[in-house]
Amino acid sequence: MTEPVVRLASGASGASGELGALGALGQDPPLPAFAAPGRAAPSLRGKVDWQDATVVSVRPEGARAVTVRLALPVWHAHVPGQHYMLRLTAADGYTAQRHYSVASPPDDTGHIELTVDRVEGGGEVSGHLHDVARPGDTMAVRGPLGGFFAWPGDRPVLLIGGGSGMVPLMAMIRHRRRRGLAVPMRVVACARTPEDLVYAAELAPLAGERHTILYSRSAPEGYPHPVGRLTAASLAPDAAEALAGDYEVFVCGSTGFAEHAGRLLTAAGVPTSRIRVERFG
């Protein structure tokens, strides 16, 4: 398959240029500027147009999700945590569009990766991405979007993800590693079972990171944490560190998961001004 000619565009300024003029693939692009370091960024909504992305690959991610790699004709540097709108159009003109967080770091020039959960009962868009999408297909995307749930890598961070809520958090983990950032990072990854856990191979701490993996339904032999819903006790060490170390806390998952985790954090004393929540519900 021939990939489309890639043009780079800065998500913040909208300036664009030919890839060749800016350097080789893999060179770290500048991220869109934030209004104030670590605080709410300007929303990029409205500054980006719909474009036809080409599916490069579809690969399994754990037992319930797939990662779809897309090549974009116009590539915008995203801030880890941002998402895209994806639109499918049927032969009769019917359209369906959904939001999907970017899993890849902003240095994957020309491409984005989306990790999509299989929805019980059959989701319209997720079902297509799981069962129908093939390399070479095109689909309309618009982004990157959203400015609040985004981390440019500027301050210590605690990431708490449930299921596919790990997707935008993985972009943050990959960004920190790709750029060699020294800023501390703690990760709490929650999944129903070890088979369901997304990005399992990457969820092992590197220098400056602490990872905790929690299972709600079943766990491997010798697993050190209680199996079940996220509790104040299992979150306590990370919440205490977040409080002491002036961490920004990002929580992402289903509405139920995100609200539960948010309540545990505030009960542990973490100020709401330091907690950012993205709900996939």
Ligand SMILES: Cc1cc2nc3c(=O)[nH]c(=O)nc-3n(C[C@H](O)[C@H](O)[C@H](O)COP(=O)(O)OP(=O)(O)OC[C@H]3O[C@@H](n4cnc5c(N)ncnc54)[C@H](O)[C@@H]3O)c2cc1C
């Ligand atoms: C900012 C943001 C980022 C997101 N990022 C991700 C991500 O990275 N990964 C990810 O997997 N998801 C993500 N989501 C969720 C995603 O946008 C979709 O909501 C999800 O994929 C389901 O869409 P769908 O079209 O497949 O399901 P839908 O067709 O919308 O169905 C959703 C649910 O409704 C039920 N349903 C559908 N039709 C009916 C009906 N007629 N009667 C009763 N029930 C029905 C389905 O069984 C299913 O349980 C994100 C959401 C937001 C808001």
